Amino acid sequence: MTLARSLPDDATEWWIFLGAFTLYVLGRWFFAWRQARREGDARPVRAAFAEEDGPDAVNAAPAGGFRSYRQFSGFVAVAVTVTLVAVLTDGRLRVGLLWIVVPLLTVALSYLDFREARKARSRT
Template identity: 70%
Template sequence: MALARSLPDGPAEWWIFLGTFVLYVVARWFFAWQQARREGDRHPMRAALAEEDDPDALRAASVGGFRSYRQFFGFAVGTLAVVLVATLTEGRLRVALLWIVIPMLVIALSYLDFWQARKARSRTVWTATR
């Protein structure tokens, strides 16, 4: 239990956590911007920044719920990958692998969240037009 910590000790660790969240948000905005461009929106950046999820999904996410089994397994596999890399490697190899694996996982999870939100929006639009 001596290694278990709840908060980072130094400013570098705080910057790493902040960078992870920024990477997630930027990747999510990029996917929304790319989708808006594909759909021919005149202002794709505005569409990307104005993207909103449905309130039910936000409520589920705010209490720790997952919107789909894909999200749950995405987080579980990502956690398992980070734990395996951290426990099975050491030294420079560990640092290099974590600098590669973690950003890839964050971007993959942001795409998964974007894809889920897009699917939910298309379902809402489809039912509203019926």
């Protein structure tokens, strides 16, 4: 397989990966901040940064590295959608669609993960 690569070849691709990861993290923090603000927390920014699970976190064993099958299904649906857009389009249309679709799907995944983490915290 000569087309398969393990790491990006140029700096632009690294910036794209870094941007997607940053968008995901910012989405998680935004949703946590908004939830803390709705609950009337005195310091919603601090609550948003402390939102991540501590040492008593629920193990992510049921579906591989995912907490639920819903998260796994969301990840697969996003991967299939991005792959279909990349394969079925070309040129400017591909770039335009990917610049629209990927950020929207990344924020949707961060919201799904936020909801699953919130459910896990409420059960304990």
